[in-house]
Amino acid sequence: MTDLAAGPTVETRELTSAVRTALGTVTDPEYPDISIVDLGLVEQVNVTPDGHATVGLIPTFSSCPALAMIATDVSSAVEVVPGITDTSVIWLSTPVWSVDRTSLTARRQLESSYTVVLRRKDGTLRCPVCGSDQVGDQSMAGPTRCRSVAWCETCRNVVEVMR
Amino acid sequence: MNEPSMDPPLAAVVLALADDEHMVGARHTAWIGLGPFLEEDLAFCSIAQDELGHAIALYEMLPAAQASGIDAFGLLREPSAYRSSWLAEWECTDWADSLVRQWLYDRAETLRWEWLREMSSPPLADLAARALSEESFHLAHAEHLLCRVMPSTEEAKRRLVASTSRFLGMSDNFWVDLDLGLRQQWEQLVAGDLARWGVEGTALLNTPQVAPADRSVRSPGFDAFHAELTEVVALDPSAIW
Structure with missing residues (x-):
């Protein structure tokens, strides 16, 4: 965090x-x-004037098995940016990830490509297949740690819930 | 993000929790593919994944583990150098035992994380806060099952109470490294859970102790378990995965 306090120049901003x-x-x-x-x-x-990039990530779950893969992918993508000489990827303990951090784009992609939904603020669910509100929780344990299982009463499809 | 050094008494508590998370997480994985029904299979898999993830995160904060690398530290120490509890290490070949151990362990683990969140500073305190946000699922899992299974049949109750008694006989071993206040809180939570599920807990909480009040003494079965955990790495300790 302290590194961020240094005032960015035009170059580092770019x-x-x-x-x-x-x-x-x-x-x-x-x-x-x-x-x-x-x-x-x-x-x-954060990027220093000499081109050292530091990327601070937060995991959805601290035990996510994809963390090492994501860190490697981030390094590979950042290293090839012109002007970047060196890349560090760090996993931060705080803040804690929540579904509120996902963008509208991600939510739409989750629904259309994966039939995965996020819970609304009031705790209810909307079926990504048919749009019905008649979706009930079935099991806390889903196919991965980050998803639980629900069921749409209207279109009778299984719906996964990202949590 | 690692602390360059850690107060030795705090490091001892972190090591005990890290080893507990490692052992109980590895034990939970025994149910992958074998759970009594699909949701249980998945639930134990997810809980195991959390505990192993927490073990890694805790090992990463320990100067001793940083020095040797966390894989070597986590897997290749001498048995007497581990500080895991008998509760975490115990082999549960019956799902009733595994479920009861998961409940008792997660009740205790939550108190240990709360203690760390209050007694340490970032990044350890941040890790504790994050872990606590993930632990609620474990306690909900135990509650949802035990509140239904415990009062279901006489046989279910008999077996679950026998399991509870066995693991409560390891309480001295589990709590030996922390102040008594936490153990008292745990016993109150356990008694409250039992009462809600229709079981009188007072006699159970007075179960004679079968495990030594010493975390440097490994439980029966540890050597075979450790051999299983290290079976692959022992083939070539220098291999890179």
């Missing part, structure tokens, strides 16, 4: 922006067409 653009091309191995930026995993991007 480099930081280029790094952010590169991060937009990194996807989550669990959802191979959704960017980690849209999923809310990117917390900090």
